[in-house]
Structure formats: structure tokens, C-alpha cells
Amino acid sequence: MPPLIVDNVTKQFRQGQQTVQALNGVSMEVPAGMFLAVMGASGSGKSTLLHLMAALASPNSGRVLINDQDLSQLNDKELTLFRRRHIGLVFQAFNLIPTLSAEENIALPLMLEGKKPCEMKLKVDELLGRLGMTARRDHRPDALSGGEQQRVAIGRALVSDPTVILADEPTGNLDSSNSKAVCELLRDLSVIHNKTIVMVTHEPTVAAYATEVAVLKDGKLVERFGTEEAKNGQGLAVKYQELVGK
8 A cells, every 4th residue: 555645635724704625635645665746836735735644734524644544533642643753844944943953953853752862873873974964963053054954854854764754845945056956865765765755846847856746726636747758847847837727
């Protein structure tokens, strides 16, 4: 069974006297090791979908399953533990703790799990090396570049060996060089380390690093296609515009 399944989910929000249909019957499966980019215009439902996958919100109907676990069947305490152990989150704003070093930020989920210091050190050392951050391990976030901070955030998401990694506009606060480096890192995590990744982005050049792209429009899944079909970021942008313009 795929590690991530979204089964006919709907989500509504109240805005004053109106009800907004953010998602309207979206279904998708994400196989192990796939890097899936979710694209859509503002208001298409892409961020809402990611929040449902992360158990940060609940659908009005339908199900989200991770590791065959229906997230709607868990209470708040169970969700917190499940999220910490099975879902790695990467945000646009990094969300690092400013008083902790790079090494401590990465180790935080293991600290919360009560892991032994020797066990944490082995795991964190491995990740710092993989991320190219060993020389920066003692630096706090304010002494790191945006790209370095995002690498630390990705390390924090990886340290518990989660079932899925969910990234919300991970390159949104980065320049083109750091954006490229982060995209290449996510792609390598999928291709080389078989990590299952779902990334929300509005940038075709970023989505082009993924294996597949899912396009949302008005709360519905319009189409899903392999990035090889588009050949490059420019080709992907053309295809995306064709789909959202229908």
C-alpha cells in the first residue's frame, strides 16, 4: 500500500456568511520514493491539502492515510506523536528555534522522543554530513544564510526517518542559487534515499525537480503528469498554464 493516500477529501471554511469550498473531492496516492509537486493558483486548495496531509487540519469528509493509519481516527495527543514520528514538515519560513544551534535544531524531535544522547549524535552527525552543514553545526539561525537555515529545517524533518516529508513553498524565501540547491537536495532524497515527498509550490522551475506534478484548480485535482513530459521548467509552465486556463 502507498505510504500516503488521500481519499475523496473535502474541506469547507466559513468566511462571514459564506461557505468556501477549499477542497472538493480530491483523491491521490503517493508511492514510496516519489517526489510529488502540488501546483495551483492562490485559492486552489493546495495549501489546504498539505495541511490535511500533515494532520494540521481535518477534512469535512474523506480520509487521509499515512502508513495505513487514518489520521481522523487519532485524538490530539495521538496526532502529535504520530506527526512527530511519521511526518517531516518543511516550511517556507524555516521555523527554527533561534536560541538553538543548527545541531540542536535538527536533534529537537529526537530530544522530544527522549532518545539517548549517543543515539542522537550518530543520527545528527550523519544528517549534518549529508546536508553539507557539518562546519556550521554550532551556528544559531541568525548566523546562517537562508539556504543554510532551510537545510537545517530539512534535517529536522528527516531526523525521525518519517514516512513522508511535506514541504510548503520551501524555496519561497530563497534566492535562485539557494533555491536550486534545496530543490536538488529534495530530489536526491527521493531518488537516492527513497524518501516520499510532497511539495507545494507555485513555481514551475521548482516543480520541475519533482517526479510528478499534481495541478489543483477550484479545489479539484485537474490533472497529474510526469515532469519528463514537460522536459524542463519552461515546458512545465506552458502545460500548467494550459491546465489552469481551461
